[in-house]
Every structure is written in C-alpha cells, then in structure tokens.
Amino acid sequence: MQTEKVADHIINWLKNYATKANMNGFVVGVSGGIDSAVVSTLCAKTGLDTLCLEMPIHQHASHITRARKHIEALEHNFANVSSVETNLTPVFEDFKKAMPQERKFETLDLTLANTRARLRMTTLYYFAGLHKYLVAGTGNKIEDFGIGFYTKYGDGGVDLNPIADLLKSEVYDLGNHLNIIEEIVTAAPTDGLFGDSRSDEEQIGASYDELEWAMKNHDEGKTADDFEGRNKEVFEIYSRLNSANQHKMNPIPVCNIPVHLKK
Known part of the structure; x- marks a missing residue:
C-alpha cells in the first residue's frame, strides 16, 4: 500500500465531503484503540474542526489512559482539535435500573454491551448537532464488511467512514505513518464494551x-x-x-x- 498517498487521499476525501455537505467539521469517539486514533488524526489533518469525544462507561483504566494521551497529542499538534469527556456511566446505570434485569436471559450481557455502543452513538450525534459536525466512523474493512463486528445503530451509526475500505493491517500501516503513540499501536484491539480488558481476538x-x-x-x-x-x-x-x-x-x-x- 502507498501509505502516504492513501493518507492524503482520505484527508482530501474527508475535507471535500464536509465542504460539499456544508458542515463545519467532524466528531470522533476516541477509545484508545488504533482505529479511532487513525480516524481522529486524519480528520484533524483536514484543517476542519475536529472534536474528540471520550465517553467512558465503566471503562478499563488502560483504555482511558491511551485515549487521553492520544487526544493530548492531537491538541498539541493541531489548533483545530478540541475534546470533551462525557462520563456515560451514570446514564448507563440509570438505563439498567429502568429495564428488566432477569438473569435468565442468556443474551443480557451482550444486549447491555450493545446498549453502551448506542448510548455513545447518541452522544456523538448530540455534539454533531450542536456544532454542525459529521460523525466519523472508525470501523475497518474486516469489521464493517467481513464479520460485522460492530453494533447496529451503535458504532455502526455514523455519517461517513474514512477507513472502511482498509484492512486492519493497513490501518496499522497508516497509524505508523501518522505517528500514532506507541501504546496504542501495540495494544491488543478491543471494543471496550464489557468493562474489562478482553480483546477482539478473545471474543471472535x-x-x-x-x-x-x-x-x-x-x-x-x-x-x-x-x-x-x-x-x-x-x-x-x-x-x-x-x-x-x-x-x-x-x-x-x-x-x-x-x-x-x-x-
């Protein structure tokens, strides 16, 4: 892959799409993983406003640390980048209290994991609506078109996706080209939806x-x-x-x- 040219192509695509849509920029949910790190960096490089959202829900500490380090690096390098942390744990807990929680349902844990993703999607669109931003997706080709490893109307609910035609290995190539911090590049991929450190590989x-x-x-x-x-x-x-x-x-x-x- 011609990594530098691919990065430039995506950056121009993002900028042209937002300009034609008469939108002011992008909002990206930053999780501490390689996909969101690459997407948020590509959005930042358009020169358009880029809002990085942290949306922890009983999040594993290592995910939060990596996300914050990445956002701090972006804000240091790009004047058009800003960030907001919205702790959704209380919202998630209130939602659970309002729903039946009978353990007889074998799908309860997965259903609640998908609920986390959908709460985050709602939060992304809240800020997108306030600022006239596009919600940028972070799913790669394997996740989006191979095994469907995402939540419908959760992390799958986006306005556009700049890396959906890239395999995971190609996303890592872009990450190295974009100088994504080492902790993110070497971290085991995880969706972070279960409040622990289980990896994508362990789930899949x-x-x-x-x-x-x-x-x-x-x-x-x-x-x-x-x-x-x-x-x-x-x-x-x-x-x-x-x-x-x-x-x-x-x-x-x-x-x-x-x-x-x-x-």
Whole structure:
C-alpha cells in the first residue's frame, strides 16, 4: 500500500465531503484503540474542526489512559482539535435500573454491551448537532464488511467512514505513518464494551491477520473443505460471522407493496 498517498487521499476525501455537505467539521469517539486514533488524526489533518469525544462507561483504566494521551497529542499538534469527556456511566446505570434485569436471559450481557455502543452513538450525534459536525466512523474493512463486528445503530451509526475500505493491517500501516503513540499501536484491539480488558481476538476466536486471510479466500470462492487444521477453523469462524451478520451489512429490508394493492 502507498501509505502516504492513501493518507492524503482520505484527508482530501474527508475535507471535500464536509465542504460539499456544508458542515463545519467532524466528531470522533476516541477509545484508545488504533482505529479511532487513525480516524481522529486524519480528520484533524483536514484543517476542519475536529472534536474528540471520550465517553467512558465503566471503562478499563488502560483504555482511558491511551485515549487521553492520544487526544493530548492531537491538541498539541493541531489548533483545530478540541475534546470533551462525557462520563456515560451514570446514564448507563440509570438505563439498567429502568429495564428488566432477569438473569435468565442468556443474551443480557451482550444486549447491555450493545446498549453502551448506542448510548455513545447518541452522544456523538448530540455534539454533531450542536456544532454542525459529521460523525466519523472508525470501523475497518474486516469489521464493517467481513464479520460485522460492530453494533447496529451503535458504532455502526455514523455519517461517513474514512477507513472502511482498509484492512486492519493497513490501518496499522497508516497509524505508523501518522505517528500514532506507541501504546496504542501495540495494544491488543478491543471494543471496550464489557468493562474489562478482553480483546477482539478473545471474543471472535481469531486474530485480524487470520481474518484477513479468511476474507481473501472467502471472496475468492473458497470453502471450509479447501482447508485443514487451524486454517479450516478460522475460515469457519469467518464464514459463520459473515453469514450471521449480513443484517448489519445489507440495507434495511423494505416491504415493497404491489402496485395493484395501492389502487
């Protein structure tokens, strides 16, 4: 990948899109991970206003530390960057109190994790509305179009996404080019939705390098029967998630009413 040219292309794309949309800039949720660090830096480099939001909800301390270090570096280097920390923990706890919490539901923990993402999406759009900003997404190609590893109407609820055509490895290449701080580059990727340090790999069952391999072979029409051992296992993980999460990646189904029924 021609990293410098890709970065310049994305920066120009962001600036042109915002200008044509008559918007003032961008708001980005900064989590302490590589994806949000790269996106917020690319937005900052447009010269347009860039608001970095920290939205902790029972967040692991290391995530908060990395996010703050990154934001401080951006604010030091770019006059157009500002930041706000909005502690959503009390909001999340009030929401839980208002909802039935019967442990008999096996999906309760995942449902609450997705609720965190949706509270953050609402917060991003609150600030976007105040300042006439665009909400910049931070999902990479594997997450957005490979396995659907995001929350519908949570971190998937954005106005535009500058890195959705980049594999995770390519995001890291951009991160190195953009001089993202070392703690973020070397940190294990995590969605931070469970209030602990569990990594994406622990949740998914495969690393991003493995998933990139599986995505390439899946797109080439290969099947699990073409592989053995760990490769077969990874390919099956990718295929299962890709199939299960099509509802996130495809447009919302619309019930088309036959013309004769409307007459």
